[in-house]
Amino acid sequence: MAGIVGYGAYVPKYRIKSETIAQVWGEDPDRIQKGLGIMEKAVPAIDEDSATMAVESARIAMARAGISPNDLGAVYVGSESHPYAVKPTASIVAQAIGATPNLTAADLEFACKAGTAGMQMCMGLVDSKMVKYGLAIGADTAQGRPGDALEYSAAAGSAAYVIGPEDESLAVIEDTFSFTTDTPDFWRRSKADFPSHGGRFTGQPGYFKHVKGAFTGLMEKMGEKIENYDYFVFHQPNAKFPLAVAKQLGVPKEKLKDGLLVPIVGNTYSGASPLGLANVLDVAKEGERIFVTSFGSGAGSDAFSIKVTGKIANREKGTPLSAFIENKQYVPYAIYAKLRGKYKGM
C-alpha cells in the first residue's frame, strides 16, 4: 500500500477566545467552553485564504518528502471554502510549489472530509502506478453565522500529505475504508455566505453513525482491534463529539490526546483530521500505529490505519505544527469581524 512520504500542517497566527465570542452574544463563556470543549480558535489574517494556507502546508510537506516537485503527478485540494466558486485552488497550489505543468489537479468538496478523500484518491493513483507521488491537502477558512454555535468552532488551518510508494514512506497507510450515505445534516447553498445545519440532528444520524460505520468497517476489514493502536484521530467539530464517540467505541481517552486539537485551534473543517494526524506524526515513534477517522457532513467518513516507519526522522526537515499553534495573537471580536469580512460594505 501507499504511504505518507511527507506531511505539513499550518494554522494562522490569530486566535479568538470562545469567551470573547460568548460576550458578544450574551452567552455564558463557561457553558460554551465546557459544552463545546473549545477554548479558542484560529483566525486567518486578512490576506490568507484556503489557497495560501494550502501552500504553507504543502511547502512543509514537500520539504519533508525531499522530492522534486516535478515528480508530483497529482494535486488535490479539499475545502468547503475554496477562494473561487469556479477556478481551482489546486492549480494555484501546484504552481506555487513548482509542480506544474505535467500533472493532474482538482478541487474536492465533501464538507469536513474532502482532505481525507484526496488522500484516498492519491493512494489509488500511487498503488496503480498512475503517478509516482500525489499531494492531498485539506484546507479551510470556515465561517459560522454570527451568533450561531458554529461561530465558536469554525476555524482556519491546512494540512498536506505527499502520498507515495510504501518503501519511501515515513508512515505506511496499511488500509482505508469509507462509509457514505446521503444525510442532510449540514450544508451551504451556492450563494449563501454561511452554512446551515440540523442542530442536534448533526449528532446521532450524522457524525456518530458515519464515524462508527467507517471505524468498525476498517477494524473488521483488517481484523484489527483497538489495543493494537497507539493513537486515534477522529474528526473534531468540537471536543465533545470525538470524546463521546471514542467512549462509545471503547477507545481510551489518552490515545486521543495528541490528535485532538479542536480545543486550541477550533474546527478546521477539511483540515481537521489531517491536522490531528500531523500533530500525531510530529511525536510518533517508529513502529507505532495510528487510526484516523474523518467525517464530512452530507455525510461520510474515511478511516485509515497508519504505521510509522523509520523514515519518520524526515520530519526534522519541516516545521512542526506546534510552532504555528504556539505562535499566536489574540484578537478582539471587532478585529475578528474585520478579518473575516463580516462587516457589510467591506
Add this chain to the structure above:
Amino acid sequence: MRSVAIIGAGMTKFGEDWERGFRELVTEAGIRALEDAKISGDEISAGYVGTMASGSLVGQEHTGALIADYMGLNPIPITRVEGACASGSLALRQGILAVSSGLHDVVVVGGVEKMTDLDTAAVSQILGGAGDQEWELFLGATFPGLYAMMARRHMHEYGTTEEMLASVAVKNHENGATNKYAQFQNRITLETAMNSKMVADPLKVMDCSPITDGAAAVVLAPMEKALSYSKKPIEILASEQATGTLALHDRKSLTSVNAAKIASERAYKKAGLTPKDISVAEVHDCFTIAEIVATEDLGFFAPGEGGKAALDGRTKIGGDIAVNTSGGLKATGHPVGATGVKQACEISWQLRGERGAGQVKDVEYGLTHNVGGSGATAVVHLYKRGY
C-alpha cells in the same frame, strides 16, 4: 552651444483649485511668464511642457497640442516631457537644449498638474507609477512608504530623528508664509508637525507634500540676446540630468540619491562652482527626509549631517544656505509636473531681488534640484544674474 537665460517667469497660485482645470491652469501660468518677459506669442518658436500623469489624473494626453491650441500658439511645436515629479525640470532642460543648440531662439517652458479631480487614494496610486509599478506599488508600497524606508535607514545609519524631519516642515511653512503663490501660508510648530497623523511610519502628514493643482512657466532666450527682451535675465549656468534605478530597493544606498549627486557634481563642474558658492537652493522636498538627503547629496552638508543642520536652523533664510525659500514642495504645494518649473521661477525671483519678505540677501548663485520618483531621475540647474 549658446548660453541660455530665463527672460520671464510666472505661476498660478498653488492649491486646491476647484474652479480651474488643466488647460486654464497652464494657460494662466504661460500668459504670466510671457507678460513678465514682455514678449508676444509671435516671438515664440517652440514650447516644452512637463506633466507627469495628465492621462490618469484628468484623462487628457496629447497635452503639448492642447496647450499650443489654448495658448493661441498654433502652429508652433510644443512637446510634452515626462519624468515623474521631475517632469518640469526635464521640460526646462529640453527648452535649454533647444535654445542652446541654436535651433530655436525664444522658447516657452511650462509645467502643470491638475490633481484634485480624483480622490486621495486614486491620486496616490497614480503617483505610485513614478516608482516600480510591478515590484513596489502593486505589492503595497506607497510613495510616502518608500521615502519612509529612506528615512528609517537614515535614522539607523546616522541617528537622524523625527524631530529633525519635523524641523524641515516647520522651516518650509515659515518660508511659505512669505510666498503669495504657496498652498500653505501658515506657520506651524514643531509640536504640530510631530503630532500629525501617521502616513507611513515614521513619516507623518506634516512630513509630506500635499496634493496640489498648479502650473508654472518660464520663457527662455539665448543669453546673447536676453537683454534685448528683459532688463533682468537670469543666466542658466548648468543643466544636468542623471538617472538611477527605478526601484528604491535596487539602490546601493537608501540614504543618498546617487542620481542627484552625479547631476550636481556635473553641474558644479560645468559652472566652475562649489556647493559653498550657492546661497539659495530650491530642493525637492516631496517629504522632509528628501530635503535632508538633498542637502547632503548637493554637498551643502556632509552625509548624515543634513538632519542636524535643519534642526539647527542652518537651512533657514539667513542660515548657511537658504533652502526652499518658496516653502518648498511642502508648503508651496506639489503639482508634480509644475514643481521643477516653479523652482526655476523662485530662483529667478530670488536672483532678481523680487521675493519681498522671503528675499535672501546677497544672492549670487542659485540652484534647483528636482527628483523623479524615489530618485530614478534627478535634474540640477545652476543660475546667476545675467545683468
Add this chain to the structure above:
Amino acid sequence: MKESISLTWRRIPERYRMMGSVCKTCNTHYFPPRSICPECRRKGKIEPFKFSGKGKVYSFTEIHAPPAGFEKQAPYVMAIVELEEGTRCTGQVVDATKDDIRIGDSVEAVFRKLLSDDPEGPIHYGFKFRLIK
C-alpha cells in the same frame, strides 16, 4: 488597484516562487529578473534562478495611508529585504506591526493574497515576508 489578468499571469513565476535571474558572467543575482545584466551588459549571460526567499530586513515602514485596494489591509508593514543571494526586494511583512520589526531581522517568504479587492475580479497571489524569530 486594477491589474490586467495577462500582467498578473505573466508575473506568476516571480510572484509565486520568487523566480529571478542570475548573470553567469559576474554571478550577480537579480530579483525581480532582468534580461540584461547592468554590470556586464552584452557580455553578461543571464539564466533563470530560484531565490530561497530568505533574507534580512534592510529597512521598513508601516503604511497607514494605503493606495486604492489596500484599505482593508492597512495598517501593514512593508520592508526592503536583503535576500541571502545578495539583492534586495520590496514586500509586505505579514502578521507583524512596526513594534515587532527591527532592521536586521531575519525573514522568509510566504505565499499570501496580494490584492483581492474586487469581489468579482481575480485574486492576485504572491510573496510576502514573515519574521523568523
